[in-house]
Amino acid sequence: MATPLTASQILAALIAEGLDVKERSGWRTHDRGNRGDGWGPVHGVMIHHTGGIAPSDGDIVWSGRADLPGPCAHAYLAKTGTLTLTSAGRANHAGGGDGAVLQAVIAESYTTRPPAPHKHDDSPGAVDGNARFYGLEVSDRGDGKPWPAAQYDAAVRWAAAICRAHGWTAKSVIGHKEWSDWKPDPAAFDMAVFRRDVQARLDAGTKPKAPTTPSTPPEETDMALSDADVQRIAAAVWAYKIPNPARPDGKGNPAQTQASSFQRSEDSHYDALRADLKRLQATVDQLAAAPTKEK
Template identity: 65%
Template sequence: MATPLTADQMLAALRAEGLRLVEHPGWRTHNRGSRGDGWGPVHGVIIHHTGGTAPSDGQIVWEGRADLPGPDAHAYLAKDGTTTFTGCGRANHAGGGDGSVLQAVIDESYGARPPAPHKHEGSPGAVDGNARFYGLECSDRGTGTAWPAVQYDAAVRWAAAICRAHGWTEKSVIGHKEWSDWKPDPAAFDMADFRKDVAARLAHPASWTPGAPTNTPSKEDDMQAIDVWAYKGKTANGKQDPSDAYAYLRGTRAEVETLRKEVATLTALVQKLVTVKGA
């Protein structure tokens, strides 16, 4: 149980985790106010897919629909990994769900998966999830196709950032399909695997990027100490992501090492020639 993050606290937490962020105008006061059970105390994070495609799905997350006013989540995650703030406070993303799942999240007491849900919006005994969970809507049609690495990585970072800010473990993160018995999202991956990736992030500082060196740098080569933000280094088509600054620096370091060896070889040759000439 925790007091919800303020807009500034949420922004700081997500920036620290290395996300590419956009602030939709008005997001700080965009919420569903005191409707339902209000907003908070909060207990966890729910990951969703939109079921649509950009840009219309992002607009729906902000505006909502005739039967479900926006915001439909606290943030919208695009395929390129850009995360847009869409609300602060109560958001219409979770709906009704299973109280046994909520308790398992509060206790962080389950194994690989929380108990299977048997409730949904409108069913007897359903619990108001909009009051208790942060929500991330991720652009995806829901066909089960794997997400681009940059999008998946951003979703993991988003969930980890919220958990880190509250002192929660990865077991405070669930999928919508684990909250409501009539929801399929996210369809592209197993939430047990997603939680393992969140746990891996939480085991490191917020600035951590997978693959970056963790050893203490020497004075001679402090390139290894540079902590830069990157999206796992590859785009969906397997090519090097130009935003992968660490990979760029790693390549630069290799070129520097090659030049050092060439200079050493030339220096030795010059010294040999000088010795021969002096003889």
């Protein structure tokens, strides 16, 4: 038995899995409340296709239809791979299903696929799946054509994120067609293959993003430069071109030209100072040689 994740825990798990997540305004409290068997304990995740045409199917997942109030899933996945959060509580996505399938998911006891379902919504003995499964609605017409790579990868990441947060394996992931004998979704692939890809992601683990700046300053060293190091640095500086904003073509001048110009300017100032010093010294000498009057 597992307590449902909070809205903040869901969001954190999805972001950690590398998903492009959007939060629809009000999703944290947008749910079906305590209808049916309520919400939780939760035992797995369920994959659906909308059977509609984007982007209106995203609105239907949020608002529902005349015969099925929204939300119709916990998240909506667009063709682009962008995931929009639509609920953090009970949602109308699974409906009634087979209790034998639920037990196989809880125990994670099956091999490649759970037992075939023999129940559906409102059939005798059907189990309330809305209370026990997180649901993902994926934008797809249900014509069996493969999903775009970005969309399929995001679906795998979504399932892996929820399973990782609960400590489940990929055997806690089923398709709607594996829950109800009335449902065909998802039609684009075999759920055994999907579970294999989810498990591969769980086994690989999440990889945190590299920090943009080092967490600690790099270690400094006082080791002296060798003569060869000095020569290499001097050669690099000598060859470096310094940008010259005064040139209309925006090109730089060689560093040695800039250095030579600076040296000539400094030499000129030095010569002028030497001339001034000589004149001052001459004046001092003249004053020293002149006779002084007694007071």
